[in-house]
Amino acid sequence: MKGIPQKSLNQNELTYLKRLEKATFSGFEKLFDRTTGLPVDIASVSGGDVLILQDDTNYSKTSPTNIGLGFLYLVLARDRGYLSQKKLTSTRFV
Amino acid sequence: MMETLEQLETHEGFLYNWYYLSGRGKKPPEVTLNRFVSSLDNGDLDICLMATAGAFQQTELSKRIERFLAKKDYHFFFNNWPFAGFYEINLFNHNRLSNFVSIAFAQGSKGNSAPLSEGLISLESLKNGCPLRVEKPAKGQLIRIPIKTAAE
Numbered sequence: 001m002k003g004i005p006q007k008s009l010n011q012n013e014l015t016y017l018k019r020l021e022k023a024t025f026s027g028f029e030k031l032f033d034r035t036t037g038l039p040v041d042i043a044s045v046s047g048g049d050v051l052i053l054q055d056d057t058n059y060s061k062t063s064p065t066n067i068g069l070g071f072l073y074l075v076l077a078r079d080r081g082y083l084s085q086k087k088l089t090s091t092r093f094v
Numbered sequence: 095m096m097e098t099l100e101q102l103e104t105h106e107g108f109l110y111n112w113y114y115l116s117g118r119g120k121k122p123p124e125v126t127l128n129r130f131v132s133s134l135d136n137g138d139l140d141i142c143l144m145a146t147a148g149a150f151q152q153t154e155l156s157k158r159i160e161r162f163l164a165k166k167d168y169h170f171f172f173n174n175w176p177f178a179g180f181y182e183i184n185l186f187n188h189n190r191l192s193n194f195v196s197i198a199f200a201q202g203s204k205g206n207s208a209p210l211s212e213g214l215i216s217l218e219s220l221k222n223g224c225p226l227r228v229e230k231p232a233k234g235q236l237i238r239i240p241i242k243t244a245a246e
Contacts, residue, residue: 033115036123037095040115061126064109064135068142070095075149 025082028073038062039070096158098122107165108136131170140166140195168195 009017030050031039041062044051053060077083101122102109111132113123140163147156147163 032095036098036115038098038113038115038123041112060115061112062115062123063111063113064132064139067095067099067109068139071142071146074095075146078149 021080022082025073025077025080029077029082032070033060033062039066039073041066096155096162100158100162104165105131106170107167108170109139111135133168136166137195144195 027050028039031043031052033040033052039062040052040060042053044053074083074088078088102113103122103125104110108131110125111130112126112128114126115123143159143163147159150156
């Protein structure tokens, strides 16, 4: 990009970013409610795990913005190779 | 996800703001007790759906998204001419996405309302985040959009 100093990332930085990306997509996938396939608004995180509070109506809810981001997840996860065609076409996701 | 989305209770095609996910079994998620429709959230959703349909062109998913979007008419979020005589739209926050969606849909006149694309053409006002008040145009005339800054 014009005017912005260019810097190539070294292998360690690339590896770190790849690991971060993988963890992000993995975490996002866990935000989808198992029954409806819709993403939840709030989830607890404990010990690196994402915990959906399935039986708590105060937390287990969703909104149009959540659902919209859920669809963007589908697009990005497919483009980045984190979602197989088989999984993509499953009822839960699509 | 799309199948559930199609089953949700809506108001004139727009989603309510919150749906319970838990304890519903196979039934579609139910609207929460606090029932309201948000232009902000529906704008967010529809922008994302439009992007998804673009990414999955010529698929069953894109066709279903198009059918879902076709049920919406963003006039719902704006004052109607006969009653208020003008549009009054708060563009200070990110509900302006809804305005862009309205323009993208290029929805035509409905009843006595002017096309939304006419009422929202002031990119300058969008850029500046100014409240927008549009006077009712005479038939066949171009619309006039006086801009008021936040200081006014």
